[in-house]
Amino acid sequence: METKTSFIESIRLFLMGCKILWNASPLYFLIIIAVSALNGFVSPFNAILWQHVLDLITEVIQNGQWTNLIIVFLLAFSCMNLLTYLFTEFLQYIKQTYSDTLDLYITRSVLQKSSAFPMSTFDNPEIYNHINMSISETGSNCLTLLDCMSDTLTSVIQVISFIVIVIRLNWLIVPICIISAFPLLYLSLRMNAYWYKIFSQRSETNRLIDYLKMMLVKNENIKEVKLYKINNKIINFIESTFTGFLKSDKKARKKFFAKKGLAEALDEIISMITKIIIVVLSIKSGSSLGTIILYFTSQDNLK
Numbered sequence: 001m002e003t004k005t006s007f008i009e010s011i012r013l014f015l016m017g018c019k020i021l022w023n024a025s026p027l028y029f030l031i032i033i034a035v036s037a038l039n040g041f042v043s044p045f046n047a048i049l050w051q052h053v054l055d056l057i058t059e060v061i062q063n064g065q066w067t068n069l070i071i072v073f074l075l076a077f078s079c080m081n082l083l084t085y086l087f088t089e090f091l092q093y094i095k096q097t098y099s100d101t102l103d104l105y106i107t108r109s110v111l112q113k114s115s116a117f118p119m120s121t122f123d124n125p126e127i128y129n130h131i132n133m134s135i136s137e138t139g140s141n142c143l144t145l146l147d148c149m150s151d152t153l154t155s156v157i158q159v160i161s162f163i164v165i166v167i168r169l170n171w172l173i174v175p176i177c178i179i180s181a182f183p184l185l186y187l188s189l190r191m192n193a194y195w196y197k198i199f200s201q202r203s204e205t206n207r208l209i210d211y212l213k214m215m216l217v218k219n220e221n222i223k224e225v226k227l228y229k230i231n232n233k234i235i236n237f238i239e240s241t242f243t244g245f246l247k248s249d250k251k252a253r254k255k256f257f258a259k260k261g262l263a264e265a266l267d268e269i270i271s272m273i274t275k276i277i278i279v280v281l282s283i284k285s286g287s288s289l290g291t292i293i294l295y296f297t298s299q300d301n302l303k
Contacts, residue, residue: 018149020102021146023105024098028094028098031094033150035090037153037154039154040155040161042087043301044165044298045080046080047298049076050077050293051288052290055290057070058290095147098146162297162302165294165295176270180266180267183267184260184263184264184267187260212238271299274299278296279292
């Protein structure tokens, strides 16, 4: 029941994030999605171009007769690499501009809503934390969501394209590659959920520490701090709090490091077995060197 509730809450937050992104700028949102989709076709197309280049070079070596098609495919390959660079830089430019637009939209929305709250609302530390997090964190979280959506769309298109390529050799290779990626994907989701939970739990404490640090350096507070000789107490409190955080984080990172190492090892073992299967099946079917390299590239992109 708790898992179901958590899943529903995640969906609700996802939809809310999408709504904020859309309201901030529908044009920038659509441009990022469109360019991300186009970017997904570049890698599969590059892999196919490289296959033809290798096959033509093999033919030239075997027959001793040059063909200008090699130059044509190499030129097309270079153009696709340039296109990849342009897509990446354009996306970066749009996202940076979108970030400023989003920050302005969120700041205006939060301040307009909070200005309508009664004074008693700001005496509630929980509500004050929500207001503070809304202003300081909503923009970055929404941009992270947009990055995830953009990267996911690009990856999905790439995966579908590479599936179409690999399935020509043997369809069983596809589920093997996809299943091998599950442990790392699951671990990555667990890690993100853990660190987000930690961030939320420490929000109020971090805000208090920021306030205490400013007390020690602001001119208007220096006299009181020195008069009551509380500077050492404040420093000790900050140091002990951070030390506790560091110990907890170090323990968590060690645990995730060990689990990720095992997941990576399992992924590499499955990848090696898959490549052996590809080589055996390709030799039996009489595939060219370029085709085998194409299958290798596709398999690497599926896991």
